[in-house]
Amino acid sequence: MGFSRYVLRRLGYAVIVLFVIMTFNFAIFRLMPGDATKMIIDPMFTPEAIAELKRQFGLDDPPIVQYLKYVGNLLKFDLGLSFSTRRPVVNELKERLPNTAVLFLTSFIFTTIIGISVGVYTASKRGTFGDNFVTGAGLFTYAVPTFWIQLLLLMLFGYYIPILPIHGTMSAPPPDGFLLQALDRIHHLILPAGSNVIVAFGSWALYTRNTMLEALGQDYILTARAKGLPETTVLRHHALRSVLPPIITLIFGALPGMVSGAVITETIFSWHGVGKYLMDAVMQQDYPAAQGAFYLIALAVVICNLAADIVYGIVDPRIRVGEGGAK
């Protein structure tokens, strides 16, 4: 079975998942107890006004027609009107998506770089303090509530030593000039992104360390050392190269979790992004908005999973063979 067939298969599978999420998304907001319209429709309205509002929000059709319209609209990226702002949800999401992307990518890149470097470094220093530190940090990542660390950092650097902004993506009003604006945004980014990195890098480091140690026990490392190569060369060119595939797999595998985590990070730091939008929408019972935000997050997760599958197929050819063989 060729690689392109494997990719196609995964792609088809991603589409099915998206379709299921879409249907689920449609159903859950209509099957819930109570009436979705009670948020927007006052019982004091005249019947004509109610009918007009229901028509505006597309709530007057039979469920199957609503569903078909919903799917059709989604394909056109039409997510309906927000109950609370009466603006198209897609416009609101468009405003917020770049902010979420910036926060996500910054956290992700720094977590990866720091986590992997620390892991590689400690693997070469077995049994030292650094080594124990990484084991501890890995456990810590697993057991500590992320939002709690974020709250502590927020209190420390936002209130005790108020050197970092406590909320938002930029100052209001923003400073003049492009450079100052960029610096202002970075200033706002330090706390949310930094806290993500602090909480997450430990597990990466631990994983990298363990994989590295396994690789360092292999015969070809012994050979390289026997040839008299310097230790850094052995680490960089021999060991690291062989552990990259599993680490890359890990990187992509961790993406969905980080996307999900955006909801809490953005809520804590009042980051003007998609995750906070979802949270606000849920709290205000603004169902079209919540639906849209959830759909966007689910889409991101599905894309990440697809990317993980494809990368996995590239780095480990056994997978695509296995895929054809099993089943």
Add this chain to the structure above:
Amino acid sequence: MSKNGAQNGISAPTFWEQYKRKPLGMVGLFIVLVYIFVAIFAPFLTPYNPKQILLADRIAAPVWFRSVVPQYNDAPSTVRTDLGPNEWTVSEATGGKLSSQEQDGKTITVIGFDPVFSGDVIAEGEADAFEDSEFADAYEKEPDMSVVELSYVVPYTYSPPKTFGLTFNYWIDASPDSKTELQFVIETPEGKEFNLWGKSYSGALGSQPARIDSRDLTLKQRLGLTIFDDPAPRIFSSKGDYRLVLTAKATSGEEPTRVCISDTVFYIPGMVHGVLGADHMGADLWAQLVYGTRISLSIGLSAAAISVAVGTAVGIICGYLGGVVDEFMMRVVDVLMAIPTLPILIILGAILGKSVWNIVLLISAFAWMGTARLVRSQTLSLRERVFVEAAKASGASDAYVMITHILPNVLPLVFAGMVLRIPSAILTEASLSFLGLGDPRVATWGRMLHNARGFGAFTTLAWWWLVPPGLAITFLSLAFVFIGNTVNEILNPRYRERS
């Protein structure tokens, strides 16, 4: 693994022998036992109920701050006195007396005044003359009002408080021609008097609530202060014995006058309180932490148990039966695993309503897939083993084989998996509660953090509100990780790297 034979060979005593030798496992077990102890004996560890409010000032600091933080050296503890007839001392009584009365289970303070004209009824004619000629004179010569003065000494030994309050209910039984005056005064150790409250009435009066609050504008005006002045630190400016004085004056009519007072509470909210301080409502944080242990443990354990039970059942059925059922369920597993967990829990939590049971079900519903996959793959290999073939050949039904032959062999794997599932269930519950989707009726660690964030822990720098719940979550999760890893090492040496 097919070479190992059946795996359920390890007996409980052997398991314990091996477990005892793992220090981390023992540490984890010890921590969990401490938490269980705290959960069970919560009522003995704190005198307060986590929901009981107004125990102290809002965001009061822990009481041990007095000896650690200089500015809290003699910060006030809560002074709260319920004043009944037994607490009051009669410091003056002319023409009246103090008595008590039981009513609706409460003890009511009653100040009774004799009717002025009793035994000396004025004749008709005399009354006319009284009205006609000597009206003004008579009025001036009217005998002094009878007076009863009650006092109560409050020793106050702290630095000035921020606020204080006094609440009571009162009513007057009297004939219409009577006059009554009531007054509340605080006398400082220096002898200075602050007239907090006063009313005068003619005739009878139904039950009235009185609420004296130092933040109240009318009180400030009464004391001649501006809106920005704080009466509390001015009145309680020094340490010593303060006298609360309640004065009732009355001129009775034909009937005796009775001034009744109930539910009298004098209250100075403390700026330090308990082991961990108080929250924004003056509720005890230590009580919330202690009672929160119950919720976290029960949600963590039950969500892990349910999800692992479902996962095991699905895994065994799919792995053993195979075919369409297997194919379908595995696709369901794939799809569920692709749904971002926290966002879907937030949405479903908001829609289904905030209750502990809903949270357990939701967490379980999105946590069984990993176990299902693991158990399925194990079952696939077990299915081909000789002992299963033998059972089938001797006519055992599918259900019988699954329960008596497959299940015991996957249990070691499942058990370790369950222990390792507990921390993530605890963390998920904490996250949901923190986001405000938890059950508002119960105190949980996540809810404490939610309140801390929403009600001023940051602006007041109340780290003592923020740190303990997070530490509690971390240590409990860590303990289960230690136990789970140790169990895994013993029971499933091959799976050590997986969770």
